[in-house]
Amino acid sequence: MEIKIIERILAANENAAAENRELLDHNHVPALNVMGSPGAGKTSLIERTIALLRDRAPVAVIEGDIATTRDAERVAKLGAPVVQIATGGECHLDAAMVGEALANLDLHSAGVVIIENVGNLVCPAEFDLGEHRKVVVASLPEGDDKIEKYPLIFSIADAVVLNKTDMAGLVDFDIKRFRSELDAINPKAAFFEVSCRTWHGLDEWAEWVAPRAVA
Amino acid sequence: MEIKIIERILAANENAAAENRELLDHNHVPALNVMGSPGAGKTSLIERTIALLRDRAPVAVIEGDIATTRDAERVAKLGAPVVQIATGGECHLDAAMVGEALANLDLHSAGVVIIENVGNLVCPAEFDLGEHRKVVVASLPEGDDKIEKYPLIFSIADAVVLNKTDMAGLVDFDIKRFRSELDAINPKAAFFEVSCRTWHGLDEWAEWVAPRAVA
Numbered sequence: 275m276e277i278k279i280i281e282r283i284l285a286a287n288e289n290a291a292a293e294n295r296e297l298l299d300h301n302h303v304p305a306l307n308v309m310g311s312p313g314a315g316k317t318s319l320i321e322r323t324i325a326l327l328r329d330r331a332p333v334a335v336i337e338g339d340i341a342t343t344r345d346a347e348r349v350a351k352l353g354a355p356v357v358q359i360a361t362g363g364e365c366h367l368d369a370a371m372v373g374e375a376l377a378n379l380d381l382h383s384a385g386v387v388i389i390e391n392v393g394n395l396v397c398p399a400e401f402d403l404g405e406h407r408k409v410v411v412a413s414l415p416e417g418d419d420k421i422e423k424y425p426l427i428f429s430i431a432d433a434v435v436l437n438k439t440d441m442a443g444l445v446d447f448d449i450k451r452f453r454s455e456l457d458a459i460n461p462k463a464a465f466f467e468v469s470c471r472t473w474h475g476l477d478e479w480a481e482w483v484a485p486r487a488v489a
Numbered sequence: 490m491e492i493k494i495i496e497r498i499l500a501a502n503e504n505a506a507a508e509n510r511e512l513l514d515h516n517h518v519p520a521l522n523v524m525g526s527p528g529a530g531k532t533s534l535i536e537r538t539i540a541l542l543r544d545r546a547p548v549a550v551i552e553g554d555i556a557t558t559r560d561a562e563r564v565a566k567l568g569a570p571v572v573q574i575a576t577g578g579e580c581h582l583d584a585a586m587v588g589e590a591l592a593n594l595d596l597h598s599a600g601v602v603i604i605e606n607v608g609n610l611v612c613p614a615e616f617d618l619g620e621h622r623k624v625v626v627a628s629l630p631e632g633d634d635k636i637e638k639y640p641l642i643f644s645i646a647d648a649v650v651l652n653k654t655d656m657a658g659l660v661d662f663d664i665k666r667f668r669s670e671l672d673a674i675n676p677k678a679a680f681f682e683v684s685c686r687t688w689h690g691l692d693e694w695a696e697w698v699a700p701r702a703v704a
Contacts, residue, residue, distance in 0.1 A: 279494060311527045312610050312639065313631025340611065342637045363641065365580065365611035393638070395527050396555065396580035396609055415630035415653070415660075416528025422557045423608070424527065426578065438630070444659060445630075 287401055290369035294376060294404025301381035303334075305389060306483065307367075307403050309427060310411035311420075312393030315437040317345045318470035319411055320388050323483060324354045326476060331385025331484035336375040338367040338392050345390060355379055366397040369404050386484055395420065399427035407432040414438045414447040421455040428456060433464040433482060440469040502616055505584035509591060509619025516596035518549075520604060521698065522582075522618050524642060525626035526635075527608030530652040532560045533685035534626055535603050538698060539569045541691060546600025546699035551590040553582040553607050560605060570594055581612040584619050601699055610635065614642035622647040629653045629662040636670040643671060648679040648697060655684040 298305050310316050317337075324333045335356040337346040346358035357375040359367060372389060379387070389405060391398040410431040412420055415438060421428045428434065434456055436449070449467065456463060464482055468475035513520050525531050532552075539548045550571040552561040561573035572590040574582060587604060594602065604620060606613040625646040627635055630653060636643045643649065649671055651664070664682065671678060679697055683690035 311608070311631075312635055313526060313628075339638055341640050342634075344634055344638065363611075365609070392611065393526070394580070394609055394611055396607065397612065413528075413630070415628070415656070416526075419557075419559055420527055423554055423559065425556050441630070441659070444656070 284400075287369045290373050291402040291404040294369055294373050295406070297373075297376055298381070298387065298404065298406070301384075303381050303384050303387055304407070304484075305387040305403075305405040306407050306409050307389050307391060307398075307405035308409045308411060309391045309395070309398045309431075310393065311395050311413075311416055314393070314411040314413045314416065315470050316390050316393070316411050317348055319435060319437065319468070319479075320349060320390060321352060322470050322473065322476050323388065323480060324349065324352045326480040327385065327484050330486065332383065334379045334381070334384035334387050336372060336379070336387065336389040338371070338390055340364070340392060355384070361392060365392055365394050366401050367391050367403055368401050372403045395424040395427050399430060409433045409435060411435045411437055412452075414441045415445050417445075418447045418449070418452045421452065421459065425459055428463075429459045431460060431463050433466065434460075435466045435468055435479060437468055437470055439467050439474055440472050499615075502584045505588050506617040506619040509584055509588050510621070512588075512591055513596070513602065513619065513621070516599075518596050518599050518602055519622070519699075520602040520618075520620040521622050521624050522604050522606060522613075522620035523624045523626060524606045524610070524613045524646075525608065526610050526628075526631055529608070529626040529628045529631065530685050531605050531608070531626050532563055534650060534652065534683070534694075535564060535605060536567060537685050537688065537691050538603065538695060539564065539567045541695040542600065542699050545701065547598065549594045549596070549599035549602050551587060551594070551602065551604040553586070553605055555579070555607060570599070576607060580607060580609050581616050582606050582618055583616050587618045610639040610642055614645060624648045624650060626650045626652055627667075629656045630660050632660075633662045633664070633667045636667065636674065640674055643678075644674045646675060646678050648681065649675075650681045650683055650694060652683055652685055654682050654689055655687045 349356045
């Protein structure tokens, strides 16, 4: 009985996700679902992306948090349209929440929608939000052993962004090991080494999010 | 209907947790449930605690992970008895899993049992494992805004351990802000500033885990 109900919940989510994707496609706006541990730097990456894409693909943001509007306030300061979802205890976003948020964004003027999921390396991986691509943000201080310990989220990522590379040398992190474990479970994922603090590597990332039109 | 089933799952967990607590009490062994984000330093804290308490309260460890036995291998190297729970995708430990692990530990020779939960600041907070005290490990690189963003887990903690204090100055983290937000939602929690890398602050922590007998 429990299993049937879980299937029903997931089926309802799939339907809502399909509606979100249809709405986004209708407006020709791609959407990213950005996931990662608390403190990996998801909001910082979004802040930098807003700045880098300002002239070619204006970013609209959906912020998911259990509580507070802190991340939305950070994004709003940069002038980007933003909707906050407060999950009220839920450990992940679902497609219905994102659907409500999308209804409150002006998709005509958006070049890309970035959805910041709840900080959690586990549960968000199981819910399709209607996004086009999934991104996982990891960071050097978290340690280089996370891919095999949290395999689902890394195996379904379209891109993995390794943040805080400015801390190489200050923390023990073997980037080659991390990269080779990612290759083993998800060889097709794009991989970016960045520092949101120093802006290192962010141009390549921005190019992946919204390629420059060829002149 | 979903709500009833969730209540039934939680009630079953409460029963299993009560059994675990009875078994621990019968053996006069206190148990800690150590929670925190991926990479906060839970395993490192346990490694240091094993070393510090070796002569007065031998630590037995239950390691919870979604996949891999890496953390159990780290602990076993120090000679501590350890049982690995692989949750196979589950985002938290539950009391039944811990009950099976306890049955595989020699509680007569243990001075304290430390349970390392899955790296996750959300879901583990909702499940009583039968432990006596809950501990949350946070760390400087995660940022100082986590208490209000993940309020449940910090509000139920008996102790909060702020790790990686050796990185003060390298990352933006206002310890006073963090401490005052903790005081606001959970003024009774013990608070420790530690660095598992430099061993700073760990004697006070070890004293909280297993007080030295007065001579």
